[in-house]
Amino acid sequence: MAAKPKPKEKAPTGRVNSPKQLEALRAAIVARKNPKKPCIALCVGTGCLAYGCVDILQAFKNEITKQKLENSVDVRGTGCPGFCERGALLTIYPQGVFYQRVRIEDVPEIVNETIVKGRVISRLLYQDPNTKQHYEKEADVPFYSRQMRLLLDANSKIDPTSIEDYIGIGGYSALAKVLFQIKPEQVIDKVKKSGLRGRGGGGFPTGNKWQSTRDAEGDIKYVICNCDEGDPGAFMDRSLMEGNPHSVLEGMIIGAYAIGSHEGYVYIRHEYPMAVENVMMAIKQAESKGLLGTNILGSGFHFKLKVSRGGGAFVCGESTALMASLEGKVGEPRAKYVHTSEKGLYNRPSNLNNVETWANIPHIMLKGADWFSGIGTMTSKGTKIFSLVGKVNNTGLIEVPMGMKLRDIVFGIGGGIRDGKKFKAVQTGGPSGGFIPESHLDIAVDFDELTRVGSMMGSGAMIVTDENTCMVDMAKYFVNFLQEESCGKCLPCREGLKRMIQILTDITDGKGRDEDIELLERLAATLKDASLCALGQTAANPVLTTIRYFRDEYEAHIKEHRCPAGVCKPLITYSIINEKCPGCGKCVEPCPTKAITFVAKKQPVILDQEKCIKCGTCYDICNLKAVAIK
Amino acid sequence: MPSSIAEIVKKYDRDKGQLVSILQDIQTEHHYLPKEALDEVVSLLGVPASQVYSVATFFKAFSLTPRGRHVIKVCLGTACHVRGAAKVVEKMELDLGIKRTETTPDLRYTLETVNCVGCCALGPMVMIDEKYHGQITSDKVSPLLAKYE
Structure with missing residues (x-):
């Protein structure tokens, strides 16, 4: 039943009014691009901003102009490829040469050598610190070769501020397919069948959530994207929103179609200025192309999207608190006897999903539910993005299939612990997550396994700690964080966390009592039973897991008044190791209390314990590790 | 030319x-939320003053007192x-002689x-105004602060 060949569709310049026009536009974009033309793609994500990537990008543009290469070389700022530790990061296409730790001084050499003469500068290649091997291509670097980058891959390939770049790599084709070939119910079935679970932390099956919002009564329904990534240590949502905002929008429009919603919100942290800017720009572009707004792609379906900025409250990541904030109120959660899928924003059926969840949707629609459920474990499907940070060699954003061994993540991708120190634990799941010790490093990372060992998936932060991290101090840190972020509605959370801080502070000050550990456990049980929202219910996790796995550290603080990791100030002293100190005097001037006295060259400096405030400046500044902490 | 409160409210x-x-x-315009501005928001939006005040004090991003020329944000994420x-x-705190959340008397710095x-991945991070500074250790603090007049 082949149709008569129709005249070829012309690529539209403004609105795209049909799937055919979208394909014509895509063909035109691809045709304009010469795959052989060299392109310098530099990460301009927030992480690399700290390395001065904006100036580096400008320097490349200037150098290209200076050498009159404007027409033969493209320079492009891209989203975050994830290897933040090694920024500024750049890839030169079509060869795919990957340079790391690029500084502004390197710019002329890169243009002269690699672009003009085609020579690789080995100094800028990634070198494995253990094997000393150099790697030329990004995909071969061990940090990348063990990953499966379904969502993150496009980040380094497109300019996030260009909708044409996104369309050029197949963007919005999932939307076109859904709107014209799949009924809303079937879309939901597909999502259910894929086994996709919410990436914001809860791990609730996405398809079921969509179904209940679709089934809920009401003419007006909302679709909301949660980009209030308040979880310290996690930045995958920021990276996706900055690096590929259209993929999130496409997922949301598909979701709205399936649910029967015509209005949506992106709730995004104010602390992520670049993500706010990029998503706002993406919405404007999608509207002007007719991919968002009224009569999307000529299908008759309409969906309007607004951006709302959060004000820096951790609890607003909780769905009911977020919706309260969207209504212009204080972000306090409410009891969820009635689900937000029935009564959410303005008491109307509302479907909230996390950024990463939304970004998965176009892939599932294009490649199918079976393809997606073929990745991962029995109960957790697909990939998960983790931010691998802390005391690990290769810090950054990684994406792996569910079920990868924790050991392979920390030691394989992460390259082990910095400075040859000893691994202590990985903290996952954000402030209400838990610590996982060495004995559990061989678990397969998915929603259920992490919960089984006392932690949780959360949004996917993985903070690696080493022998110099004090577990009691870490527990105190998290409880303090949650105490500050508690909205104060429920008494156990408001007062219980405060009491926990007092007890933990006593312990780290060396004033702990034998019964304190048991008291902490009792408080933890009350918090779990009597708090309304997940913040309070899970707030004691860091305390419980540290007691469970590192009880000896608590006991060392309480019984021996000793901090084994050398962190808790009242229990430690700094001293100069005379054999190691050459008397260079580098630490003398920076010492804020003038506690260090210079004697003479080749003679160790003297540290006056009376004056020392244990600020650690001398410890940080000494390259020869001649300052000891006891 | 700073936009007036009325213009901002109209924009939304x-x-x-x-x-x-x-x-x-x-806040972006004035670096803090002046009382007069909040009063104007109350009358323009037609919401109770108590709601505006509760929102202005609930969220960490807002300040009801004037802030310094340079706002230093030290990240204390995990x-x-x-x-x-x-x-x-x-x-x-030692260098500036103020505690966190305070502003120096000369209105040069606010420490948050x-x-x-x-x-x-680049911790410890310090953000001064809109600029990001990565891998800051205590010995790098004084030279960093000196860059901001």
Whole structure:
């Protein structure tokens, strides 16, 4: 039943009014691009901003102009490829040469050598610190070769501020397919069948959530994207929103179609200025192309999207608190006897999903539910993005299939612990997550396994700690964080966390009592039973897991008044190791209390314990590790 | 030319739901939320003053007192914490002679702590105004501060 060949569709310049026009536009974009033309793609994500990537990008543009290469070389700022530790990061296409730790001084050499003469500068290649091997291509670097980058891959390939770049790599084709070939119910079935679970932390099956919002009564329904990534240590949502905002929008429009919603919100942290800017720009572009707004792609379906900025409250990541904030109120959660899928924003059926969840949707629609459920474990499907940070060699954003061994993540991708120190634990799941010790490093990372060992998936932060991290101090840190972020509605959370801080502070000050550990456990049980929202219910996790796995550290603080990791100030002293100190005097001037006295060259400096405030400046500044902490 | 409160409110179609965004814009304009500005928001949006005040005090991003020319945000997120962010903020307090959340009497600096700026791989992170500074240790604090007049 082949149709008569129709005249070829012309690529539209403004609105795209049909799937055919979208394909014509895509063909035109691809045709304009010469795959052989060299392109310098530099990460301009927030992480690399700290390395001065904006100036580096400008320097490349200037150098290209200076050498009159404007027409033969493209320079492009891209989203975050994830290897933040090694920024500024750049890839030169079509060869795919990957340079790391690029500084502004390197710019002329890169243009002269690699672009003009085609020579690789080995100094800028990634070198494995253990094997000393150099790697030329990004995909071969061990940090990348063990990953499966379904969502993150496009980040380094497109300019996030260009909708044409996104369309050029197949963007919005999932939307076109859904709107014209799949009924809303079937879309939901597909999502259910894929086994996709919410990436914001809860791990609730996405398809079921969509179904209940679709089934809920009401003419007006909302679709909301949660980009209030308040979880310290996690930045995958920021990276996706900055690096590929259209993929999130496409997922949301598909979701709205399936649910029967015509209005949506992106709730995004104010602390992520670049993500706010990029998503706002993406919405404007999608509207002007007719991919968002009224009569999307000529299908008759309409969906309007607004951006709302959060004000820096951790609890607003909780769905009911977020919706309260969207209504212009204080972000306090409410009891969820009635689900937000029935009564959410303005008491109307509302479907909230996390950024990463939304970004998965176009892939599932294009490649199918079976393809997606073929990745991962029995109960957790697909990939998960983790931010691998802390005391690990290769810090950054990684994406792996569910079920990868924790050991392979920390030691394989992460390259082990910095400075040859000893691994202590990985903290996952954000402030209400838990610590996982060495004995559990061989678990397969998915929603259920992490919960089984006392932690949780959360949004996917993985903070690696080493022998110099004090577990009691870490527990105190998290409880303090949650105490500050508690909205104060429920008494156990408001007062219980405060009491926990007092007890933990006593312990780290060396004033702990034998019964304190048991008291902490009792408080933890009350918090779990009597708090309304997940913040309070899970707030004691860091305390419980540290007691469970590192009880000896608590006991060392309480019984021996000793901090084994050398962190808790009242229990430690700094001293100069005379054999190691050459008397260079580098630490003398920076010492804020003038506690260090210079004697003479080749003679160790003297540290006056009376004056020392244990600020650690001398410890940080000494390259020869001649300052000891006891 | 700074936009007036009326213009900001108009930009959001007088939508009560956009209160947080409106306050964000006012704060960007004035570096804090002056009382007169909040009064104007109350009358323009037609919401109770108690609601505007509760939102303005609930969210960490807002300040009801004037802030310094340079706002220093030391990240105390987990990744920065394990790499010694506490020492960085203590050194700042020492150098500036103020505690976190305070402003120097000459209105040159305001010292704040934030929970995460999302640059976790580069901790400890310090943000001064709009600029990001990564891998800051306590010995780098004084030279860094000196760069901001």
